[in-house]
Amino acid sequence: MNVRKNKPVIGISIGDINGIGAEVTMKALQDSRLQKMITPVIYGHGKAITYYRKTLEMNDFNFMQVRSIEEIHHKKTNVINVVQDSPEVNPGVETREAGKMALAALDQAIVDLKAGHLDALVTAPLNKNNINTEETPFIGHTEYLTEAFEAGKSLMFMVSEDMRIGLVTGHLPLREVVSSINAETIKEKLKIMLKSLKQDFGIAKPKIAVLGVNPHAGEDGLLGSEEREIIEPMVKEFKDKGNLIFGPYPADGFFGMMHQKKFDGVLAMYHDQGLVPFKTVSFDSGVNYTAGLPIIRTSPDHGTAYNIAGKNCAEAGSMRAAIYLAHDIIKRKNDWGPEN
Template identity: 45%
Template sequence: MKQAENITVGISIGDLNGIGGEIVLKTFEDPRMLEFCTPVVFASIKVMSFFKSHFNSEINFQSINNLNQIVHGKVNVFNCWKEPVNIEFGKEDVKIGEYAIKSLEAATKALKNDEIDVLVTAPINKHNIQSEKFKFPGHTDYLAQQLGGESLMFMITEDLRVGLLTDHVPVKDIASHITPDLIEQKIETVYSSLKKDFKIQKPKIAVLGINPHTGDNGVIGSEDDEVLRPTLQKIKESGKLVFGPYAADSFFGSNNYKNFDAIIASYHDQGLVPFKTLSFGQGVNFTAGLSRVRTSPDHGTAFEIAGKGKADENSFKEAVFSAIQIFRNRTSYEALTANPLKKSTKKERR
């Protein structure tokens, strides 16, 4: 298994007019970060030098044109393009969106080819990335197509993990998307991730209801009684510790979430509003279920503060740490399952 200091972290730069460049600089200005990993920023040395000058950073870059030139102990910049780019902080620009995709595509290719170990993505603007060649609502859908597996948006901190049955689905369509097959698939993805990515031997999972008060016995919708409850009962009978559905309005305020290793919300805001309220600035978006490890910060491009030196890098830094830890956990798990007679001496992390 690789040691932490040898793990190569690929970084897609995101929207150049947002805060991505700033949070990357702030994260790796701390030389101790290079003891944990070797970063490779997929952008261009011209762009990163512009950021360095604009934010008065003292960081030093290693410019490379081939991934076999990566230098450990340095912040590497892989040149995805050579031409100058006109950066206007805070502006939504289709051309800038094209550079965000160039970075993402190059980083994903490197990840697929095992030229980097994990991928951390800086924020993109979901509108300006759309084109005839790129028709994905965001990172997760693109990476699911490229990397394979049953992807799931998994928001994580040290003490809280929230997965979603549906993610970027309009509210009016949520109920029709939630089927027994989808529920089983998402719960299996969370369960598997908790075991191999977080070293939890017997995961305990809570599922939140679809309707207010989980439908109040059909008074406020029938989906919880007709779809969710029987599917959860079937999953329980298979031996998994899955509980619910719970009424979402009181679940977090009562601290009930602390009794579980993960919570699965029915839709985007049901899970992300409480998650970000409890952990904003420290949370990480992890795409569970993929064949490779990808994380990102729990915030967007923040155009309103871009270029002003006000961006908080903590969520991005946590995304780097999480990617490293998940990679190590997964590598250890795969080695153990490949050789089941070899017993781990490490205490299971709860």
């Protein structure tokens, strides 16, 4: 990876231009500290940025439009047009055109990541519905990037100052969750989490809590056997190897007693089990980090928020945190060295 000392290049895919992606990106990049720390490259379109600069009265937001990554200026915010035609911006409206542009932005960022021109990618929120088609299946950034970089397995890792929560299963219908939870999957996710906590977050001996999948963690088999037959043996296997892995814990009592504060990471079994407590505590500052990829990808933990798009009331805290986390992981990985 082409890491530039003290000045990493971070790509930002604009997401759905009719949502709040452009607004939170522009607001985050107004942080003067960030401008000194990184070279931002927005993958989107200059017309969309200009539209929001005018609509949001952000006249002091300046950017330079470039044709490709090779032309970027390291003291400016750069914008690369990912579509030839000027896009129609309709805040709060779901359109197929916006979906095509969001995917084009992501695809171009992936090309530049693979070529080593970017040190990390921050993805602004998009709408899966106006991207997903039979020709282009799309269920989420995590899955799309995992396939694009042939990572096999990755971990959706929600990160804030208060907690770090990884998911065994991600964007799955609830009826498919239990059948997808098995010893091999839990083992893979725990390995990714352990490695990420060590290398990405600099924690030498991570302490991880594993949640159960059933109410009350199965109640000794009364409410389900997955804990006793799958999760407990896997936890024991990791502990026997010297890892600080504990559980399975009942999710309600675990978060109700704020036990997440005692651990470096928490492994939840399914999406809402982990995301509900995370967003309750960290909605304005949480970051979605995809662990297990050969590249660094972060994202704010919210969606397109069509209902407030273009109204100048979107909070940029989560986007700002996503950019800062990307920068911190770049720096830590660079210090870590390639042999690790």
